[in-house]
Amino acid sequence: MQASDLAMFICNFPKIGNGKEKFIMKKDPVSANTPDFGTASITDTLAALHVNPDTGLARDDVNARRDQDGYNEVAEKAKRPVLKFLGKFWGISAWMLELIMVLSVVRGNYSDLVVVGALLVVNAVLGFMQEHRAEGVVEALRKQLQVSARVRRDAIWQIVPARELVPGDIVRVRSGDVIPADVKLLTGALSLDQSALTGESQDADKAPGDILSSGAVARRGEGSGVVILTGAKTYFGRTTELVQVARPKLHIEAVVTKIVRWLFVIVGVLLGVVVALSVNRGVPMIEMIPLMLVLLMSAVPVALPVMFTVSMALGSKELAKHGVLVTRLSAAEDAATMGILCVDKTGTITMNQLAVTDVIPLEAATEADVLFAGALASQEANQDPIDQAFIAIAKERRVFDDLTALTPVSFSPFDAKNRRTEAVVEQNGQKLRVMKGAVRTIAEACGLSQPEIEALEQRVSTAATKGYRTLAVARGLEQGAPSLVGLVSLYDPPRSDAKQLIAALLDLGVTVKMLTGDALPVAIEIGTGVGLSNIGRIGDLKAAGTPL
CATH class of the missing domain: 3.40.1110.10 (Calcium-transporting ATPase, cytoplasmic domain N)
Structure with missing residues (x-):
């Protein structure tokens, strides 16, 4: 199975909702009594946002609201390269090597100090350089994919970067546009592709008073609307923010931790026996340091972290040849050791086109x-x-x-x-x-x-x-x-290679399950055709509180 085939199942953002969510701003910079924009009338929405749709916001209002709400983007946590590099020296594997280095200094065994120190530095440099290079590629792609918006300010229509929008801005949306923020439609009619949000491949028709979700794509029609939510307050923004702050425990860390823990237990027991005998015989504790160093060097695999890092770096390089961008070294190892793969229907198993x-x-x-x-x-x-x-x-x-x-x-x-x-x-x-x-x-x-x-x-x-x-x-x-x-x-037809790929995954021992937000009969019809039998709705799974 090609690595590019496996990448087909990897989604950047989870699908959420069903397109009928209620939009509630918990803290509004304009009014203390902000209505529920999902159910509020157009008149009440405009009044709450203090904006005239014929003129839009004034420049001073825009600046004040931006100071209050920030830019229309999900702010990324500032990354300090130095601290990130130093973080490579933190963790149970790094502590293991650092303890050996300390004992080597005390013992005066500088040859061991150099060897172990070199292993520690190589491990940190390899991991840091690979991840830093991948982050640079992602950042370059992000800059190329910036979205612009047509906005009316000071009674003049102008084009501005979408990140500069604020609540209350009057925007114009036409066929082919990406909805730049959560917008309440004031005039016109639109048909939206909301598959990135809901997983539904069929277009959703929107009339005045309806909500246009950030991240959706206008397929047909045009209209004007007022921005009600921006940045991390939008549903798409909240999902993005959750992905950024998520810190799942890495499989490789669990494996290394388990190995080192047991090795330390064995070494600890042996050292305990030696210390007990030394005290019983009156031998000075300082003379036990060489024995401690020997036990650590022989029992603990000092090259284990470096071996993992090098193997994952080579795997990432091989995946890059197939068009797979690995932004975290351990991601390749996690994918290789997965036992259960939960896939979506629209755009993953299917083509996301009619x-x-x-x-x-x-x-x-x-x-x-x-x-x-x-x-x-x-x-x-x-x-x-x-x-x-x-x-x-x-x-x-x-x-x-x-x-x-x-x-x-x-x-x-x-x-x-x-x-x-x-x-x-x-x-x-x-x-x-x-x-x-x-x-x-x-x-x-x-x-x-x-x-x-x-x-x-x-x-x-x-x-x-x-x-x-x-x-x-x-x-x-x-x-x-x-x-x-x-x-x-x-x-929405299945991908031409979906059935073959699912069969390959099953042969590899990976259990493939489909979680969908669509009607269950639709998912069963598609899933059965590509060889899937374990199919369920995400909503039913949450309600049951049990695994699929």
Whole structure:
């Protein structure tokens, strides 16, 4: 198994929430009576933040709020290279070597002092240099990935670094933007990709009054909003902060500590026996130091820390050849000794992108007719996940090959109000109208009766239990009602190598479990297909209080 394959399962941040969290600012720099922004009205939110959406904040207000709240970032704990290097000389392994050095000085055995001191320094230098180099790479990547935001201040729209935003700032968000902070939408409509936060691959529609979570990506639409939370107070920021402050006990430290502890116990028992005999025979204690030094040097593996450090450094170098950046030397050893791997579904087992899984023609239409109309009602330039799924399957099935060239006339992208995309194309001098979108919306546009619509929605509900998202496709002349040609189901497909990789992990003795925030039937459908049987929801696991 390649190291790059294993890296597929490593996530930088845990998925949290379900997209419906309540946002509460515990301490607000603007008002002592801050409302719950998740449920407060737009008027109350603006009043609590003391901001006029038509003019935005004044420069003095921005500076005052930044002094109070800080920058819109998760502040990293200051790292002092000298102290970090000196930290390599602290710990049970380092103490073991340092004790031997002290005894060597007392004994006057400077050759042992030099050898053990060299081992101690080499161990510290190797570990420090490797981690320092990796941190430099991460910092360079972070600077290249800085996000900017469109903000209205002093009644003027301007672009500023996202880290300079403060609560109360009026921001503009458009398709393709990363939400720079927790924002309450004031005007417009957006469709957000919240997979980084919730693990859900399907986009979430947002209307005025809804919360836009920091870290989400705007897929469609645009709108203006007011910043309500920044930095570590956002949900994404809190997660990042937890990751930074987490200090799990390293496996290698536990192993070395256990070995050294038992060796010290053995040496201690032997020294106790020697001291007891010496006291009984009246031998001076100073003469016992050479024996203590011999016992320590022979019983304690002085090269053990260096051996571990060198082997992990070589492993990190090998992983780097496969595109895996190791920021902590012991991470490679921890991954190699893991016994249980808990994976997420979206973006880990799956591609985190939609694909067509089923085409259901209606009336006299064929699959090619459905895909043809659906692809025409899509636009590749928008990079919309649903549009891309239709275009990809149309190219794969080659539905355009035997058709006369088409001339696009107009295209209307998805709108949260009409819940559909629509296009007008000209073929052989005749203008055709095609559309795709929510089943009820398209069915009503086609003039279907209520019983017919309910029958279609029943089919949609059945597909939804398997994690499929179903859309309707219609076509017709530019003037007049279109005709419903079929239904198309989409889902987030597994990665092409997921099944093979899971099988490889199982062969290596690693138990693979899936923890998901999605509906359990969806996770079971995906997990079973890639060879996973131990599947559960994170919420159920927390409620039960027992291991999966």
